[in-house]
Amino acid sequence: MSDDVRFEIADGVGHVTLDRPRQINALTLPMLAEIGDRLADWVDADAVERVHLSGAGERGFCSGADVRAVRTDLAERGEVAAEVFFTIEYAVDALIANYPKPVRADLFGITMGGGMGLAAHCDERVVRPDSRLAMPETIIGLFPDVGVLWELSRAPGELGTHLALTGSGVGAADAVLLGLADRVVGDVSPxxxxxxxxxxxxxxxxxxxxxxxxxxxxxxxxxxxxxxxxLRQRCPFAVAVSLAAIRRAATLPDVAAVLGQDLALAVPMVLRPDFSEGVRAQVVDKDRNPTWAPERLEDVDPAEVAALFRDLG
Structure with missing residues (x-):
């Protein structure tokens, strides 16, 4: 049992509250596993008519996966750690995307990465004036995962591509425009x-x-x-993979298929040195000065990128 998630049933609502406010409710493997187990239990629970996802504290719903912990686990257990983490995380995201009861998420403050995976596929996604949504994975040598390329690949024009490659954040009104949110509470900027x-x-x-x-x-x-x-500051290999991934996501039939692509890509991506280096620069040492391999987009081998997608058909 994790102390970092609270569950409650009240008046027909199953409440799931992420409870690591000092870490902006960053997701650990035990948290994800417990959320998945509890949501599975609630599928057949008569006392639960709908589900509400929220986060504790004032800073945001969820800053994403606890990538510092993921990095440490990778250093100790390698590929097995990656396979276990992403398999469980994406299974929870898929469960929410196909949940048989209505699911609402309150995306206040910061909602990024793994937090978007929990929230973006809900039936009702509510944003507020302080909401800031992002998939900043290219900053740490990864690609926008957790199924969110389903939404980004279907955003107007090339807006989703822009967000996927840069990792830039958006406010409440833009989140609705992109298809990442449904409703705004309060007065927001255009x-x-x-x-x-x-x-x-x-x-x-x-x-x-x-x-x-x-x-x-x-x-x-x-x-x-x-x-x-x-974009020149982002991980070059991750930018190239993200572009290929969003283009392919646009052809896939549903969120589950995008999550399948994510799983095939995420494990080899985090085993590359770029992920460890990106997390070091952003989260551990916080010098914001990563050394990427390769260092430039000009040096990325398209064949190496294509190889990651080869078994996906």
Whole structure:
């Protein structure tokens, strides 16, 4: 039993409350396992008519997986640790996506990564003025996983590609526009992304990540140039994999299929040195100065990227 998740049934609602507020409710393997077990129990529980996901504290619903713990476990147990963690995490995400009872998630404050996996596939996703949603995996040498490429690949134009590759966050209004949220509580600022559609849609076309960055660098809009600089800081191999993954996700039939792709990609990706180095730079040492391998998009081997997808058909 984990002390980091609270469960309660009241008035027909099964409440799941993530309870690690000091870590913005970052998800550990025991937390995910217990959430999965409890949700499975509630499927046939007459006392539970619907489910409500929320987070403790004031900073946010969930900052994602506890990647520091994942990194440590990988160093100790290698591939087995990766397989166990992602298999359980994605199984919980799939359970929520196909849950037979209505599920609501309150995405207040920070909701990122693994937190998006819990929330993005719910029946009702509620955002507030302080909501900030992101899939920042390319910052740590990974790709947007937990099934969220299902939503991002179906966002208007190339907005989802932009978010997937840069890892940039969005506010409440843009979250609704992207299909990551359904309803806003409170007065929020207007969406920002519609004003950026022209250069985003023009620059993010195609399947070549280097060509995308070069178009951004050459575009007359200063925001496009700034975005190119951001992408140059992201893990090059992760950017290339993320582009290939979102393009393929657009052809898949459902969230479960996207999660299947995620599992096939996530294990080899976290075993690469980029993941450990990205987590070190962002979470452990916090110097924000990772050394990627390869260091530039120009040096990413497309055949190495394609090899990750070879067995997916």
């Amino acid at each position: 969406a920002v992304l519609p004003g950026q559609r022209e250069w985003i849609d023009a620059c993010y076309v195609g399947d070549d990540p280097l060509a995308i960055v070069q178009r951004l660098e050459e575009h007359p809009d200063a925001e496009a140039n700034e975005t190119a600089a951001v």
